[in-house]
Amino acid sequence: xxxxxxxxxxxxxxxxxxxxxxxxxxxxxxxxxxxxxxxxxxxxxxxxxxxxxxxxxxxxxxxxxxxxxxxxxxxxxxxxxxxxxxxxxxxxxxxxxxxxxxxxxxxxxxxxxxxxxxxxxxxxxxxxxxxxxxxxxxxxxxxxxxxxxxxxxxxxxxxxxxxxxxxxxxxxxxxxxxxxxxxxxxxxxxxxxxxxxxxxxxxxxxxxxxxxxxxxxxxxxxxxxxxxxxxxxxxxxxxxxxxxxxxxxxxxxxxxxxxxxxxxxxx
Amino acid sequence: xxxxxxxxxxxxxxxxxxxxxxxxxxxxxxxxxxxxxxxxxxxxxxxxxxxxxxxxxxxxxxxxxxxxxxxxxxxxxxxxxxxxxxxxxxxxxxxxxxxxxxxxxxxxxxxxxxxxxxxxxxxxxxxxxxxxxxxxxxxxxxxxxxxxxxxxxxxxxxxxxxxxxxxxxxxxxxxxxxxxxxxxxxxxxxxxxxxxxxxxxxxxxxxxxxxxxxxxxxxxxxxxxxxxxxxxxxxxxxxxxxxxxxxxxxxxxxxxxxxxxxxxxxxxxxxxxxxxxxxxxxxxxxxxxxxxxxxxxxxxxxxxxxxxxx
Amino acid sequence: xxxxxxxxxxxxxxxxxxxxxxxxxxxxxxxxxxxxxxxxxxxxxxxxxxxxxxxxxxxxxxxxxxxxxxxxxxxxxxxxxxxxxxxxxxxxxxxxxxxxxxxxxxxxxxxxxxxxxxxxxxxxxxxxxxxxxxxxxxxxxxxxxxxxxxxxxxxxxxxxxxxxxxxxxxxxxxxxxxxxxxxxxxxx
Numbered sequence: 001x002x003x004x005x006x007x008x009x010x011x012x013x014x015x016x017x018x019x020x021x022x023x024x025x026x027x028x029x030x031x032x033x034x035x036x037x038x039x040x041x042x043x044x045x046x047x048x049x050x051x052x053x054x055x056x057x058x059x060x061x062x063x064x065x066x067x068x069x070x071x072x073x074x075x076x077x078x079x080x081x082x083x084x085x086x087x088x089x090x091x092x093x094x095x096x097x098x099x100x101x102x103x104x105x106x107x108x109x110x111x112x113x114x115x116x117x118x119x120x121x122x123x124x125x126x127x128x129x130x131x132x133x134x135x136x137x138x139x140x141x142x143x144x145x146x147x148x149x150x151x152x153x154x155x156x157x158x159x160x161x162x163x164x165x166x167x168x169x170x171x172x173x174x175x176x177x178x179x180x181x182x183x184x185x186x187x188x189x190x191x192x193x194x195x196x197x198x199x200x201x202x203x204x205x206x207x208x209x210x211x212x213x214x215x216x217x218x219x220x221x222x223x224x225x226x227x228x229x230x231x232x233x234x235x236x237x238x239x240x241x242x243x244x245x246x247x248x249x250x251x252x253x254x255x256x257x258x259x260x261x262x263x264x265x266x267x
Numbered sequence: 268x269x270x271x272x273x274x275x276x277x278x279x280x281x282x283x284x285x286x287x288x289x290x291x292x293x294x295x296x297x298x299x300x301x302x303x304x305x306x307x308x309x310x311x312x313x314x315x316x317x318x319x320x321x322x323x324x325x326x327x328x329x330x331x332x333x334x335x336x337x338x339x340x341x342x343x344x345x346x347x348x349x350x351x352x353x354x355x356x357x358x359x360x361x362x363x364x365x366x367x368x369x370x371x372x373x374x375x376x377x378x379x380x381x382x383x384x385x386x387x388x389x390x391x392x393x394x395x396x397x398x399x400x401x402x403x404x405x406x407x408x409x410x411x412x413x414x415x416x417x418x419x420x421x422x423x424x425x426x427x428x429x430x431x432x433x434x435x436x437x438x439x440x441x442x443x444x445x446x447x448x449x450x451x452x453x454x455x456x457x458x459x460x461x462x463x464x465x466x467x468x469x470x471x472x473x474x475x476x477x478x479x480x481x482x483x484x485x486x487x488x489x490x491x492x493x494x495x496x497x498x499x500x501x502x503x504x505x506x507x508x509x510x511x512x513x514x515x516x517x518x519x520x521x522x523x524x525x526x527x528x529x530x531x532x533x534x535x536x537x538x539x540x541x542x543x544x545x546x547x548x549x550x551x552x553x554x555x556x557x558x559x560x561x562x563x564x565x566x567x568x569x570x571x572x573x574x575x576x577x
Numbered sequence: 578x579x580x581x582x583x584x585x586x587x588x589x590x591x592x593x594x595x596x597x598x599x600x601x602x603x604x605x606x607x608x609x610x611x612x613x614x615x616x617x618x619x620x621x622x623x624x625x626x627x628x629x630x631x632x633x634x635x636x637x638x639x640x641x642x643x644x645x646x647x648x649x650x651x652x653x654x655x656x657x658x659x660x661x662x663x664x665x666x667x668x669x670x671x672x673x674x675x676x677x678x679x680x681x682x683x684x685x686x687x688x689x690x691x692x693x694x695x696x697x698x699x700x701x702x703x704x705x706x707x708x709x710x711x712x713x714x715x716x717x718x719x720x721x722x723x724x725x726x727x728x729x730x731x732x733x734x735x736x737x738x739x740x741x742x743x744x745x746x747x748x749x750x751x752x753x754x755x756x757x758x759x760x761x762x763x764x765x
Contacts, residue, residue, distance in 0.1 A: 068673050087641045088674040098641075126379045129372060137502070137525045138585075140602065140611055146712050147641045147676075177585055177613040180634050184602070184611065185586030212388070215517075218525075222586035222609065225525030229504060231517035234389040237539055240514045241532060248528050259584040262613050266582045 037206065038076075045190065045202040045250060046076030046163075050170075050261040052178035055083045069179025073171035076204065078164050079156040082171040084179040090148020098144030100136045102151045104128040104168060110155045127165055134169050134189065134218040134228035140182040149181060160208045162191035162216045162232070169218050169228070170258055177262050185220035186262070187227055188255035190247050192216075194235055199243050201250055215243040219251035271498040278499045282485040285496070292322075292493060297541050299491040300326065300420075302427065304552040306435040307560040313408075314436025316556075318428035320420060320491065327424045328361075328416035331432040334409045335439075337459065340402050349397020349406040351390065353381040355425065357414040373421075377412075380422055380518050381429060384476055384507045385410060389515040391474025392433070399441050400455045406438065408469075419494040422505045422520070426478035431553055433475055435560075437466035476507040476515040477549060479541045481534045483526060488534060490541055502526050504534060508542035580617075583610040589630050598631025640667035642676055642709045642718050649730075650678055650720070652703045658682050660699045662707075664718065677717045680707060684721035685760050697746075697758035704731035706762050728762035 040046070055070035067083040074080075090099050104127045106116045131153065139149065151172045158164045169189035176183060193203035193211030203211060213233030219226050226248065231240060273281075281291065288296055300320050309315035312332035320327045340346070355377035357370035364370075384390060397406040410429055414421060440460040445453045482492040482500040492500055503520035514535070519526075526534070583589070589601060589608045597603050598619065600612045610616070614634040621628045642648055642664055650662035659682060663675035683690045685698050699705065706727050707720040722728045734740050734750035734757060742761040743749045749756050 086673060088672075089676050122375075125375050129375055129379070133519060133522065137523060141523075143611075144641050145643065146718075180612050180614075182600070182602075182611040183585040184604075184609070186584060219528075220525060220586065222588070223525075223604070224527055226528055226531050227519075227525035229517050229519050229526075229531065230383075231514065232383055232389075233387065234509065234513050234515045236513055237535065240517070240535060244528065244531060244535070259587075262584045263582040266613065266615070 036200070038204070040201075042198060043201045043246065043250065045254060046078070046204075048170075048254065048257050049074040050174060050258065052174055052262065052265045054081065067179075069175045069177070069181070071171050071174035071178055073167050073174065075163065075167050075170075075202070077157055077159040078167045080153060080164065080167045080171045081156060082151055082153045082168070082175040084149065084151050084172070084175040084181065086149035086179075087144045087147035087181070088150075089146075090150075096142070096145060098139070098141040098147045098149060100132060100139055100141065100149050100151070102128050102131045102135065102153065102172065104131055104153045104155075106155045106158060110158045127168070130165060130228065130230070131168055131172060135172050135176070135187055137225065137227040138173065138183050138185055138187045138220055138223075139176065140184060143182045149176075151175065159204045160191070160202075161205075162193070162208060162214045162230075163202050163204070165189070166191045166202075166216055166218075170254060174258055174262060178265070185223040185225075186255060186258055187218050187220055188251040188258055189216065189218040189228070190250040190254055192243055192247050192250075194233070194239065194243075197239070199239070199246055201246075213239075215240075215247055217244065217247040217251060219248050219255070221252045221255045271494055273495065273498050277495070281496055281499050285484040285489055286487050288487070290489065290493075291495065294491075296487065296489045297537060299423070299541075299545070300493070302424075302548070302552060304427070304431055304549075304556045305560070306431050306553070306556045313438060314432045314434070316428045316431035316435060318424050318431060319416075320424045320427075321418050326416065326418045327414075327421055329412055329414050329421070329424045329428040331410060331412045331425075331428040333432045333436045334411070335436070336407045336409065337399065337404055338407045339404055347398045347401040348394040349408070350394070351385050351392060351408045351410060353385055353410045353412070353429075354378055355381055355412045355414065357417070357421075361414055361417040376520065377414075377421065377425060380478075380505060380516075381410065381412065381425060383516045383518055384426060384478060385429060385433070389476075389509075391471045391476065391509055391515075393470035396470040399457050400443060403455065404457060408433070408436070417494075419497045420480055420491045422480045423478055423491060426476070426507065427549065430475045430477060430549065431556070433469060434472045434553060435557065436469050436472070438469065440465050440467055474509055474511070476509040476513075477542055477545050478505050478507045478516075479538050479545065480505045480520070481537070483522075483524070483530065488530065488537075490537075504531070506535065506538040506542075508538055510546055512539055512543070514538070580615055582614070583616050583632055584613055585609075585611055589616060589632075594627060596627045596629040598629040600632030600634065601630060640670040640672055642667050642672075642678075642712075644709055644711060646709050647727075648678070648707055648709060648720065650705050650707060652699045652701050652705060655695055655699060655701060657695050660695060661717070662705060662720065664720075678707075678709075678720045679713065679717040680705070680720045680722060684710065684719070684723060687723040693760075698760040699729065700732065700757070700759070702733060703729045703759070706730050722760055722762075725763040726765070728760040730762045732757070732759055 050073050052071045054072045055067050069084040072081045108116045153168045166189035173187045192199045192215045194213040213235045216230040218228035303319045305317045309332050313335045314333040317330045357365045359366045443457045448454050481488045483502040501524040502522035505518050507516040587610045592603045592606050597608045602611045610632045614632040617633050619629040648664045649666040650664045654661040660680045662678045664678045685693050707722045710721045711719040713719040732740050738750045738752050740748040748759045
């Protein structure tokens with residue numbers, strides 16, 4: 001059902017596609033069967049589509065663009081693209097370690113309710129900073145002394161703020177891998193919202209508006225480190241504990257998809 | 268915030284100390300430094316507070332002023348709620364690197380944190396009570412913080428000061444009346460009572476959360492990192508806990524590394540223990556501070572009385 | 578195991594069994610991949626030791642200058658004390674974007690440093706092979722051309738023809754016969 005809507009809206013279908021993360025029903029029994037508008041299970045993430053190198057000419061053709069790596073990431077109706085430049089000479093430099101800079105922008109048409117201005121808003125600055133904090137621990141910055149790595153993220157379509165940030169983290173992570181930047185691990189991020197006493201994975205805008213609390217976690221499964229955590233809204237300690245665990249597990253599943261896409265990009 | 272330059276030997280000393288549960292100033296891992304609180308010292312604001320963390324007047328110093336403003340409702344805004352808006356500014360007096368645009372990133376991060384704690388229903392403030400007439404007018408509380416000195420652990424001090432300022436905030440009373448206009452339709456109108464004696468406290472301010480920041484150093488973590496500890500911190504996370512022991516916000520700060528999930532769970536548990544003590548301590552200090560400001564003992568301080576208070 | 582596509586963070590083996598090559602790092606006794614690429618192994622050398630595991634990337638790997646690396650750069654600007662250069666290649670890999678570097682006049686030759694004249698060593702537009710001696714200041718890397726193999730490898734004469742080195746200190750335009758002074762690199 002959700003895929004139909006997606007296909008109608010997309011003008012040019014991608015040449016290649018990757019099988020969706022979890023097929024319907026794959027996530028097991030759903031106590032609130034049919035409880036979500038798009039028929040997903042409570043712990044089900046929207047279908048993920050990802051492609052590396054749309055902006056940098058890809059692996060095989062020599063790149064015309066200046067970007068060293070790029071990625072396009074789609075999760076349901078959240079669409080994000082990211083270009084990575086560098087390592088290059090940066091404005092602020094540190095002789096011991098490289099610097100990771102991130103700029104997050106919404107496209108003017110990204111949000112359904114209101115056109116966004118071209119001027120960078122305060123929330124975009126905030127999110128840029130969050131993305132830097134979430135992704136920088138994954139990069140081996142000591143391998144790039146005095147250099148600067150820049151990531152530019154554009155949100156083409158947004159559906160749920162926490163989900164958009166999570167998608168941006170995943171997208172940067174893939175673009176960095178595409179650029180051949182040395183990393184400790186890929187970062188995978190996932191968001192959840194509270195509905196009643198139940199955590200619901202990967203909320204869309206309507207679900208997020210109704211949720212009193214949302215949780216965003218970025219995780220490096222192989223290194224087993226949580227690189228970012230953000231809880232917005234009130235929850236009991238038990239709920240928070242549960243959210244940290246569930247969200248971390250879901251990150252691992254998203255990680256598997258990202259890794260598979262990255263592998264496919266080389267094969 | 269690694270403005271402090273430490274030698275590898277110092278870094279190693281701090282890191283290994285923390286891993287063994289020892290800190291340079293003799294505190295335990297979950298102990299905070301001395302805190303001093305002052306309230307209502309800005310007469311033109313609706314509420315204000317100054318909070319200092321540290322010994323002998325050397326420490327992180329945050330000044331918060333709350334100003335209330337009546338705002339006309341415009342389409343698209345919530346219909347029956349007031350709003351809280353936060354801003355944090357690090358003054359160049361705190362550190363040289365805050366000059367010019369040097370503090371931009373930190374300002375954004377702290378503003379974001381304060382907004383996350385105070386800017387919604389999670390803060391405990393009754394936003395419904397801040398509405399004057401639905402779809403017409405509401406109160407906006409501007410929580411403006413000025414960081415005057417930085418010696419580690421800004422976030423905790425900031426939230427302490429903001430909580431004290433909001434608790435000391437008094438709003439002028441508003442009288443709403445219905446009047447008939449020319450066509451005979453009933454219209455609501457309101458009048459702000461201009462009497463400094465006739466003011467009401469914020470509803471739900473007692474439910475405001477306090478924040479505890481954990482800094483991971485080596486394999487362990489500490490609360491209220493000092494300036495030196497801040498310089499070797501690998502990861503930092505701020506947890507806001509309400510008096511009901513609910514977790515109101517979690518935000519990770521600038522860091523080089525991430526937390527192992529097991530450590531994170533442990534931190535969330537410690538957060539509650541620490542917050543419980545902190546809330547009791549806050550209550551005492553706040554009561555003392557309000558008593559002092561009410562009795563008018565807070566005369567302009569000379570150098571000796573200023574140091575004396577710390 | 579070779580030829581498998583690995584993603585960053587993938588375990589490649591025990592550090593006790595393998596030497597970590599390029600594109601890998603070691604943490605708590607394990608070798609992990611740090612870039613996206615294919616896994617490759619090199620058998621242990623004759624002297625014994627461990628086989629090396631590394632991750633190879635077919636498309637560009639972008640280099641960052643480090644102390645000791647050999648770079649290829651283009652002279653941009655001269656003054657009597659230093660030459661500003663744009664670093665274009667580090668070792669065998671091209672840089673994503675040029676890095677700024679400086680060759681100070683005392684780092685051009687190993688001997689008679691006090692007699693070196695900048696204008697008799699480099700000219701703007703020359704391509705120079707040099708070694709990074711320091712990460713330098715905020716802006717530039719510091720380079721040196723003291724070794725015999727380092728110096729000008731490509732230069733054009735005033736007439737615009739490519740010159741050939743005729744001694745350590747001179748290059749000649751094969752068409753016009755004009756001789757210009759340079760700090761030449763030893764050809765190989």
